Amino acid sequence: xxxxxxxxxxxxxxxxxxxxxxxxxxxxxxxxxxxxxxxxxxxxxxxxxxxxxxxxxxxxxxxxxxxxxxxxxxxxxxxxxxxxxxxxxxxxxxxxxxxxxxxxxxxxxxxxxxxxxxxxxxxxxxxxxxxxxxxxxxxxxxxxxxxxxxxxxxxxxxxxxx
Numbered sequence: 001x002x003x004x005x006x007x008x009x010x011x012x013x014x015x016x017x018x019x020x021x022x023x024x025x026x027x028x029x030x031x032x033x034x035x036x037x038x039x040x041x042x043x044x045x046x047x048x049x050x051x052x053x054x055x056x057x058x059x060x061x062x063x064x065x066x067x068x069x070x071x072x073x074x075x076x077x078x079x080x081x082x083x084x085x086x087x088x089x090x091x092x093x094x095x096x097x098x099x100x101x102x103x104x105x106x107x108x109x110x111x112x113x114x115x116x117x118x119x120x121x122x123x124x125x126x127x128x129x130x131x132x133x134x135x136x137x138x139x140x141x142x143x144x145x146x147x148x149x150x151x152x153x154x155x156x157x158x159x160x161x162x
Contacts, residue, residue, distance in 0.1 A: 002087065002091075003096070003120065003121040004085045004086065004087055004121055004122070005085070005086045005087075005096055005097060005099075005100030005118070005119070005120055005121075005126075006077075006083055006084065006085055006086070006100075006117075006118070006119040006120075006121075006122055007083070007084045007086065007100070007103065007104055007107065007116060007117070007118055007119075008062060008077040008080035008082070008083050008084075008116060008117040008119065009080055009081075009082050009083075009084070009107075009111075009114055009115075009116050010079060010080045010081070010114060010115040010116065010157055011081065011082065011114055012081065013082065014040070014082075015040050015041070015042050015059040015060055015061060015082050016042055016059075018059050018082050018084070019042045019044055019057070019059045022107070022110075022111065023044065023057060023059065023084070024044065026106055026107070026110060027046045027049075027055075027103065027106075028046050028047065029044040029045060029046040029057060030044060030045060030046065031043065031044055032044060032045050032056070039060070039061075040060055040061045041058055041059070041060040042058070042059045042060070043056070043057070043058055044056075044057045044059070045057065048088060048089075048095075048099055049099060049102045049103075050102075051095060051099075052090075053088060053089045053090045053092075053095075054088075054089040055086060055087065055088055055089070055099055055103075056086070056087045056088075056089065057084055057085070057086055058084070058085040059082060059083075059084050060082070060083055060085075061081060061082060061083070062077060062080055062081050062082060062083040063083075064077065064083070064122060065077060065078045065079070065080065065081070071146065072146050073146060074145075074146045074149060075144045075145055075146070076117060076119070076125050076128075076144040076145075076149070076152050076156045077117055077119065077144060077156075078158075079156075079157055079158050080115070080116070080117060086099065086100045086103060097120065097126075100118060100120075100126075101118065101126070101127070104116065104118040104127055104129075105135075108129045108135055112129075112131060113131045114129075114131070115128075115129060115130050115131060115156075115157045116128070116129045117129075117156065119144055120141065122144065123143055123144060124141035124142070124143060124144070125138065125141055125142055125143070125144050125148075125151075125152050126138065126141050128152065128155035128156060130155055130156075130157060133155070136155045138151070
């Protein structure tokens with residue numbers, strides 16, 4: 001089974017607008033032929049950064065977020081409406097994670113006013129950015145789930161949209 005890297009953004013922009021206005025110009029993406037957008041999912045691809053190969057992107061509404069979750073059901077990305085899933089086309093150990101981090105860093109650089117999260121396979125919180133607070137990376141990433149919220153709570157916003 002393959003893994004995926006996830007970037008969650010705290011913005012009210014629709015997925016198509018995130019793709020067209022942010023990701024396409026930053027990373028030179030193109031639509032994936034034969035992949036129609038369904039249910040608000042938008043597919044794109046582009047060249048990997050500094051290595052051979054392609055990156056695949058799926059921008060979609062965050063269907064993993066809880067709406068008013070119970071305290072033991074909260075997840076770090078609950079207040080981040082759009083999600084971008086990123087995959088590297090070739091299975092080379094560590095490259096997909098490295099590519100996702102480069103994408104996350106470029107998004108932080110160009111959109112420092114937007115809270116965002118970098119997760120590995122919807123499970124581990126690798127990085128977080130808060131406007132005015134900076135960017136945090138965890139050497140031993142906590143899970144995105146409630147039991148680890150003491151680790152990530154200072155870096156995660158609870159307010160929806162911007």
